[in-house]
Amino acid sequence: MTSSWVPDIDPASDFSLANIPFGIISTAAEPEPHAAVAIGSFALDLKVFAANTDLDKIFPGISGLAEAFSQPTLNTFAEMGRAVHRQVRSALQDLLSTATIYPGVLRDNATLRSQTLLPLSTVTMHLPMAIGDYTDFYAGYHHAYAVGAMFRGPENALQPNYLHLPVGYHGRASSVVVSGTPIRRPVGQILPDPAAGGPKQPVTEPSRKLDIELELGCFVARGNKMGAPVPLDQAEEHIFGYVLLNDWSARDVQTWEYVPLGPFNGKNFATTISPWVVLADALEPFRARGIENKTELQGYLREAREESVFDIKLEVDLTTAEGDTTTIGRTSSKYLIWSFPQMIAHHTLGGCPLRPGDLLGSGTISGPGGVDERGSLLEMTENGKKQVLLAGMDARTFLKDGDTITLRGYCEEVGARVGFGQCRGRIYSAVQM
Amino acid sequence: MTSSWVPDIDPASDFSLANIPFGIISTAAEPEPHAAVAIGSFALDLKVFAANTDLDKIFPGISGLAEAFSQPTLNTFAEMGRAVHRQVRSALQDLLSTATIYPGVLRDNATLRSQTLLPLSTVTMHLPMAIGDYTDFYAGYHHAYAVGAMFRGPENALQPNYLHLPVGYHGRASSVVVSGTPIRRPVGQILPDPAAGGPKQPVTEPSRKLDIELELGCFVARGNKMGAPVPLDQAEEHIFGYVLLNDWSARDVQTWEYVPLGPFNGKNFATTISPWVVLADALEPFRARGIENKTELQGYLREAREESVFDIKLEVDLTTAEGDTTTIGRTSSKYLIWSFPQMIAHHTLGGCPLRPGDLLGSGTISGPGGVDERGSLLEMTENGKKQVLLAGMDARTFLKDGDTITLRGYCEEVGARVGFGQCRGRIYSAVQM
Numbered sequence: 001m002t003s004s005w006v007p008d009i010d011p012a013s014d015f016s017l018a019n020i021p022f023g024i025i026s027t028a029a030e031p032e033p034h035a036a037v038a039i040g041s042f043a044l045d046l047k048v049f050a051a052n053t054d055l056d057k058i059f060p061g062i063s064g065l066a067e068a069f070s071q072p073t074l075n076t077f078a079e080m081g082r083a084v085h086r087q088v089r090s091a092l093q094d095l096l097s098t099a100t101i102y103p104g105v106l107r108d109n110a111t112l113r114s115q116t117l118l119p120l121s122t123v124t125m126h127l128p129m130a131i132g133d134y135t136d137f138y139a140g141y142h143h144a145y146a147v148g149a150m151f152r153g154p155e156n157a158l159q160p161n162y163l164h165l166p167v168g169y170h171g172r173a174s175s176v177v178v179s180g181t182p183i184r185r186p187v188g189q190i191l192p193d194p195a196a197g198g199p200k201q202p203v204t205e206p207s208r209k210l211d212i213e214l215e216l217g218c219f220v221a222r223g224n225k226m227g228a229p230v231p232l233d234q235a236e237e238h239i240f241g242y243v244l245l246n247d248w249s250a251r252d253v254q255t256w257e258y259v260p261l262g263p264f265n266g267k268n269f270a271t272t273i274s275p276w277v278v279l280a281d282a283l284e285p286f287r288a289r290g291i292e293n294k295t296e297l298q299g300y301l302r303e304a305r306e307e308s309v310f311d312i313k314l315e316v317d318l319t320t321a322e323g324d325t326t327t328i329g330r331t332s333s334k335y336l337i338w339s340f341p342q343m344i345a346h347h348t349l350g351g352c353p354l355r356p357g358d359l360l361g362s363g364t365i366s367g368p369g370g371v372d373e374r375g376s377l378l379e380m381t382e383n384g385k386k387q388v389l390l391a392g393m394d395a396r397t398f399l400k401d402g403d404t405i406t407l408r409g410y411c412e413e414v415g416a417r418v419g420f421g422q423c424r425g426r427i428y429s430a431v432q433m
Numbered sequence: 434m435t436s437s438w439v440p441d442i443d444p445a446s447d448f449s450l451a452n453i454p455f456g457i458i459s460t461a462a463e464p465e466p467h468a469a470v471a472i473g474s475f476a477l478d479l480k481v482f483a484a485n486t487d488l489d490k491i492f493p494g495i496s497g498l499a500e501a502f503s504q505p506t507l508n509t510f511a512e513m514g515r516a517v518h519r520q521v522r523s524a525l526q527d528l529l530s531t532a533t534i535y536p537g538v539l540r541d542n543a544t545l546r547s548q549t550l551l552p553l554s555t556v557t558m559h560l561p562m563a564i565g566d567y568t569d570f571y572a573g574y575h576h577a578y579a580v581g582a583m584f585r586g587p588e589n590a591l592q593p594n595y596l597h598l599p600v601g602y603h604g605r606a607s608s609v610v611v612s613g614t615p616i617r618r619p620v621g622q623i624l625p626d627p628a629a630g631g632p633k634q635p636v637t638e639p640s641r642k643l644d645i646e647l648e649l650g651c652f653v654a655r656g657n658k659m660g661a662p663v664p665l666d667q668a669e670e671h672i673f674g675y676v677l678l679n680d681w682s683a684r685d686v687q688t689w690e691y692v693p694l695g696p697f698n699g700k701n702f703a704t705t706i707s708p709w710v711v712l713a714d715a716l717e718p719f720r721a722r723g724i725e726n727k728t729e730l731q732g733y734l735r736e737a738r739e740e741s742v743f744d745i746k747l748e749v750d751l752t753t754a755e756g757d758t759t760t761i762g763r764t765s766s767k768y769l770i771w772s773f774p775q776m777i778a779h780h781t782l783g784g785c786p787l788r789p790g791d792l793l794g795s796g797t798i799s800g801p802g803g804v805d806e807r808g809s810l811l812e813m814t815e816n817g818k819k820q821v822l823l824a825g826m827d828a829r830t831f832l833k834d835g836d837t838i839t840l841r842g843y844c845e846e847v848g849a850r851v852g853f854g855q856c857r858g859r860i861y862s863a864v865q866m
Contacts, residue, residue, distance in 0.1 A: 132606060132607055133566075133605055133606050133607050138694060159692050159693060160633050161635075161689055161690060161692070164622065164635050165622050165635075165689075165690065167690070167693075167694055167697075168694065168697055169602070169603070169694035169695050169697060170602070170603040170604055170605055170695075170697070170701065171603055172566055172603055172785060173565060173566050173606070174565055174566050174656075174659075174785070174786045174787070174788050174791070175659055175784075175785055175786055177659070182660075184659075184660035184784050186782075186783030186784055187662070187782055187783060187784075188782060188783050189597065189598050189731055189779075189782070191593075200593050201729070202594075202597050202598075202731065203731075204731045204732065204733060204782070207783075223607075226607075226608055226610070226617075226702075226703070227615075227617035227702075227864065228864070229620070229864060250783065253783065256594055256598075257594060257598065257600070258693070258695075259592050259594070260592060260600075260691070260695070261571060261600055261601065261602035261695040261696065262602050262603075262691075262693070262694040262695020262696070263694065263695070264600075264601055264602060264603070265779070265780070265782060265783045265785065266783075268603065268780075268783065268785040269659075269660075269783040269784045269785050270659070270784070296634070298622055298635065298636075298637045299637065300637060346622075346698070347698070347701075349619075349620055349621060349622070349637070349698060350619030350620055350621050350640075350683065350686065350698045350699075350701070350702040351608075351617050351619055351620075351702045351703070351864070352605060352607070352608055352698065352701040352702050353607045353608055354607070355607050358607070431660065431661070431662060431784070
């Protein structure tokens with residue numbers, strides 16, 4: 001990989017020249033949300049760049065880019081399709097590289113550099129896409145197995161359908177928020193002690209089992225028409241890029257409500273995503289095999305490609321109100337038994353239309369090892385029976401008010417790291433009833 | 434009720450002067466979708482009306498109406514709130530009544546009448562709202578009981594949570610379509626004979642158990658902020674109006690997929706709604722008691738009002754490809770055990786934000802009587818064990834290609850009927866695999 005002229009890019013930066021993730025920023029100079037890419041510790045303001053550059057020279061043959069970069073979401077850009085994303089990312093990589101073929105455009109243009117290259121600490125990040133529908137899958141095999149074994153025993157850990165299709169449910173789009181948004185502990189209807197055999201009278205109170213779910217999120221680029229399924233071998237063309245996703249979960253609310261129609265208030269109070277969308281092409285060098293599935297799959301789910309997922313290192317940090325941070329989980333996005341193309345092929349099998357900006361979650365990702373490889377406190381603590389030890393002589397079963405959870409994700413390659421930045425949320429106390 | 438000067442209003446018309454439902458139309462003269470109301474067999478074009486009328490005189494104190502009526506959805510109008518909807522509906526009732534206080538505005542203005550009063554047969558109806566999220570509840574008591582008894586026996590018909598909270602799930606917003614949109618039979622993954630004990634190898638084929646669900650849909654007017662629940666006694670203020678809703682369901686797909694996260698491809702291929710939104714105020718005279726719930730409810734779900742639902746007569750017609758129509762179900766929207774305000778209070782309890790245009794479904798509504806009071810073929814045929822007899826010497830267990838389902842709904846009052854028009858969809862054959 002060539003080097004960049006952008007100053008002070010840390011070799012461990014998530015936003016190396018090999019990445020170029022897209023996001024939506026606002027700044028003091030341009031307070032309306034608009035598009036940017038991240039490079040090192042800077043955002044490159046694409047709206048201001050587009051307004052001051054001959055785009056036909058840099059991105060020949062692509063029309064509508066200046067308009068797309070002025071939008072408050074990336075939906076218009078996403079809908080332009082993979083070929084456009086590839087060309088735009090590649091041209092931006094050139095412009096930002098030391099040996100750029102157009103040195104006058106940005107590298108040697110001090111005025112435009114000062115207008116467009118903004119320290120990340122000075123920009124405000126927004127939700128990158130207008131999310132029409134949010135679907136959450138359950139493709140983290142070790143998570144599904146561990147949770148199933150916890151509640152039904154290892155013999156019945158996986159439901160009969162689990163290995164045959166990517167199990168998923170419709171989530172709530174209105175409560176997907178960008179990293180940094182405060183998360184209020186939900187009040188919910190809870191059965192105080194589901195194990196006790198007595199009268200089943202619920203109570204309404206703040207959740208006592210507030211949990212995280214470490215997931216990978218995938219944004220849809222082009223959609224499909226209602227009634228027209230997306231075949232597996234075309235599904236990659238419908239993917240815009242990826243974010244980290246924390247599907248906050250109130251386990252006690254979920255336990256009481258979820259039979260027979262699935263999770264509802266236990267999940268719909270908040271889902272946090274990281275602000276920078278890592279384009280699908282940026283992850284191509286980091287392909288890996290997923291969890292092997294020995295089941296004879298239906299034709300529409302048979303992957304021709306063996307390396308159908310990515311090996312993104314994933315980490316979960318818990319920071320207490322006192323400021324002590326502990327990494328409580330480390331895993332990888334390779335521990336999925338279904339790929340996103342398989343999820344898309346299944347989602348659309350019956351004709352369900354996907355739209356640009358739709359969000360797909362992988363489901364919680366846990367590793368095969370011990371409690372430090374788990375993507376939820378439910379698993380780490382065996383539903384509250386054990387404690388996770390923290391720095392500062394502290395410990396948790398589930399989240400306390402004042403706790404901050406930070407997800408991190410990156411593909412390691414020295415000097416060419418492709419990472420996601422942070423997906424962070426702090427817990428505030430519940431509404432007084 | 435006073436009478437209207439609009440010609441030829443059938444006493445049995447759903448769109449009497451007592452109704453004034455809102456919808457989105459396009460016409461030859463105004464091909465961009467925009468707002469209208471229905472009166473008798475006419476649409477009153479509100480965009481054209483607004484452009485040619487002194488709105489300050491007719492709707493004093495309301496700003497932004499002309500802009501709202503020019504939008505391709507009713508979201509902007511809905512967000513203006515109940516007081517505005519009430520004032521606008523009331524003023525339109527006056528303008529359309531024989532004794533209008535402003536005869537010159539429309540009644541005696543032949544030019545404007547000819548521009549704005551358009552036969553319904555000449556206008557194209559569109560989806561009335563941009564639907565951010567669609568939530569489907571399960572509040573039809575007799576349906577929940579009948580289906581539960583079918584699969585788990587009468588002793589365990591209702592799940593333990595059913596009488597304590599309005600069970601619901603997140604549906605798919607992208608596949609909500611307006612009446613008349615063709616419905617393609619979904620292909621899905623199906624377990625051929627779930628009852629047989631043999632090896633559980635699914636197949637992928639067109640659904641053989643394509644069903645209907647007769648529901649009432651409710652559109653949200655003003656939303657709530659994330660983290661700020663809507664108290665029950667304020668929930669009515671968040672309701673814009675109501676439509677008929679057919680939540681098409683592929684029972685064989687649903688049976689195999691739905692454990693543990695709920696319905697997915699069995700439902701997300703299509704949901705049809707009627708095009709005219711009957712405003713909440715228009716239904717006020719038709720309040721009724723819902724199903725009595727003897728459970729001691731949590732405080733946030735305790736209704737002060739006894740008549741918390743509406744008595745809307747509901748009917749399901751099946752028309753065969755040969756053109757024979759049979760009314761296969763007759764019931765009422767009063768057979769709900771949870772009111773829409775209760776659903777809203779529960780939905781937002783944990784802080785989930787509702788947005789203008791969000792759609793809430795009641796769940797399938799069945800009556801307490803025989804198979805002719807059921808809102809789904811699943812119930813009418815006991816999951817395909819019996820047949821529903823049709824005109825033309827025909828019969829059904831589930832839907833055949835070429836069948837058309839039409840839902841109708843109305844509150845009966847001679848000469849002042851408040852009805853919904855039709856919610857219709859025809860089944861087309863599945864995609865070839």
